[in-house]
Amino acid sequence: MIGLIDCNNFYVSCECVFNPHLIGRRVAVLTNNDGCVVSRSPEFKKLNIPVGTPYFKIKDLEKPLGLVFISSNYELYADMSNRVMSVLRQFTPHLEQYSIDEAFVHFNLSKDYDYESLAKELRERILQWTGIPTGIGFASTRTLAKLGSEIAKKKTKTGVFVMPQHAENILRETPVGDIWGVGPRVEKRLMALGIRTALQLAEADLPWLQKKFSVCLVRTVLELQGQSATAAEDFGHPMKTAACTRMFGTPIVDFEELRETVADYAESAAARLREMGKQAVGACVFFLYYPEYYPVALPEGGAEINVMFGHPTNNTAEIFAALAPNLPKIFQQGRRYKKSGVIFFGLENGTLIQPELFPAPIRTNVSDRVVETLDIINRQFGRRAVHCLASGLARPWTMRREKLSSRYTTAWDGLPLAR
């Protein structure tokens, strides 16, 4: 049996652990740059303001409706996620972390084992040890377990649900768009073809579906039928790319500032590479700009460039030395830039990547030892305690985080106070 543990309103729940007075209120966590709503408390959900709603559109409702907005605090959420995962690992080593707030667990117990009790125990332990409420579903396949956890959250008081052997009645009640893997596009097309419920999808003709849609949907159908079609290798696999991309707090017109953002993002993505013990063979750098209306209307757009490093590396200085000369190639004077990003690729060991015939040698006098030392300092004294000068000093472009909560678990000055 496969279980799916899904944290309820994860980011909001994390904030509530350290700010109990938020419990019961209309709380929403905002995306980076305070762009839009990403996580909502149950009370906030009742207002029918969907995830993705831009903050500036609902800012004015803050006072009249008593809304609480919080900037996202990924250091806190990542740490809380690790805590939840480590509780789960006490129950089984067969764990596939699927996202920051979700994981599949595998249990190979006897057929009539009481999975309901097991699920309750998991839920209780996570709640008690981390303060995070969860919805837990058990079933024979990942897709069904996922559906089970949704039912657990929405339709049970216990927060757990075990799919019965014959799930026809449940699938009949499930809109096809609620199935994991059926997104809005496919849902629309299925509806047009008269397939409205999960049961209808489960009973559809497979070759026909394969022809009309894709092998992805066929796999989903097999899973609904109780036949595992998502491979274990697809989960918990090593990452293939690692990126850092950001909208700017204010638009950038100056090339030097744009260059700073690339240095900054390359630095933090490279730090992640080193954390994972990986190296990249190259990176894609991109710039995106806003549309222009004056003197002539020009659409929004951007440019990107792929840079090969010549040899795999995770040395920030080497990486920036390789990227910097390429930046003018994708920069246009006079544009108002809104976003940039660095995406490392070629992370998998043994991946075959077409190298350049004559790679330019990368020259830097910053050794790996120096980079490692900076990592040690930053781990102890906080991100950017030391950083490369190329990433700027004034940094007017950094993202807005006006309503940031404390780093309760990852910084000494963020510890909660007990009175």
Added chain:
DNA sequence: TCTGGGGTCCTAGGACCC
């Protein structure tokens, strides 16, 4: 004025090979 960030996989079509 103003809408995030980090991922994965699949498919169709173009270009090329013999």
Added chain:
DNA sequence: TCTGGGGTCCTAGGACCC
């Protein structure tokens, strides 16, 4: 007048997930 069949690789775009 008029040209086959069997492949591979790459890329852009689409779709999905959280």
